[in-house]
Amino acid sequence: MIPQPAINRLCNLFQLLVEMEHAGKFTASSSELGENLGIGAHNVRKDISYLGGMGTSGTGYDITKLKALIGDRFGFKDQKRACVVGLGRIGSALLQHAQIAGSEFFVVAGFDTNINKIETIKTSVDVFPAYQINEIVKKMKIEIGIVTVPVSGAQETVERLIDGGVRGVINFAPVHIKVNKSGVIIKNIDIAGELRFLSALINEQNN
């Protein structure tokens, strides 16, 4: 059982390794990796040790092997299908963006309650009315839902996604979502909240 913060750091490490590999590097030491991630070398080694470890004393880590170790463990090889619900400014930005990110995630569908918006929107991704969420998620075997609807619609939207069979949700609405089905994970991203947090931290420094 790997602690969540460690899983998170290992995800960041994975991304760093992708970039390093791309840049033509072959090996890296824990201190070099730590520097690039903004954490201690200890921490890097400790995190990697949760996966069993595979570094070479005196030399460091083989970038390609380490990347594979993390990727295998967390299932980063398989493509993952996602959908976006709520095609406002951020939603429609993500509808395009998520494919690009060079990541293993593909946005394969978009949803909105507003029929006009559905007809207007210019995108290569198929777009459907919100009442079809359940049906389409099932049909397309979508694993992850990205929710960018207003607070008032978030809970219901997530429930429909879960009914459709989604395993995880990224929720941009600033509300806590209640989940009854076990095994479903919700991750919140709250941009206004982060701004507020940042501003609180700045304020705290001044006293």
Add this chain to the structure above:
Amino acid sequence: MIPQPAINRLCNLFQLLVEMEHAGKFTASSSELGENLGIGAHNVRKDISYLGGMGTSGTGYDITKLKALIGDRFGFKDQKRACVVGLGRIGSALLQHAQIAGSEFFVVAGFDTNINKIETIKTSVDVFPAYQINEIVKKMKIEIGIVTVPVSGAQETVERLIDGGVRGVINFAPVHIKVNKSGVIIKNIDIAGELRFLSALINEQNN
């Protein structure tokens, strides 16, 4: 010295209180607040106690007073000026969005290296070429920078913002930014990273 996780939760609590007040509620107990935040009542009381506490035994908390207590402590009353650098899909969405969010943050300027983009973009917010970051941030007394440039430009962008006098940065580029000036806070939001993290968590459950 309030622990950071507590500050974060108090920010969420603040937002909840705004909504509750808006809904016409006057008091709330720690258990009710906790339920809405997805945390324990213990935790709510503990967090509030960092601010000195002000609940009434047997009755709970006065929503308006509690909101004021948090807001005063973290400086949420004053309007904060922010700018967005990098007017891609997400950047230009934020250029509009951040004002709306009903928050105390105002986006007062946008920047991009691409001159064409600057001329094309439709927005009520003033938009400038990136080389003017330092100058404009100083002139407009912008406190917070929101960075949505590609990884390759992120470090330099943040440095320019800090030179201009920004106190905090929200960075959407998936890189760790090095800061030399003390008192400046960087918060990362990595959407692709969150997707990866989510997918790793889902994967971990299956074993």
Add this chain to the structure above:
DNA sequence: TAGATTGTTAATCGATTAACAATC
């Protein structure tokens, strides 16, 4: 070999949870 760097154990640190006396 000598220098570098890993993996792991033990020690520290900090936050969350629990419990309860105090209070409205």
Add this chain to the structure above:
DNA sequence: TAGATTGTTAATCGATTAACAATC
């Protein structure tokens, strides 16, 4: 008063840091 709920102290839990023997 009796019931409800706070604020705080103490106990638990978990993660990070430090240190070092093992290894290439």
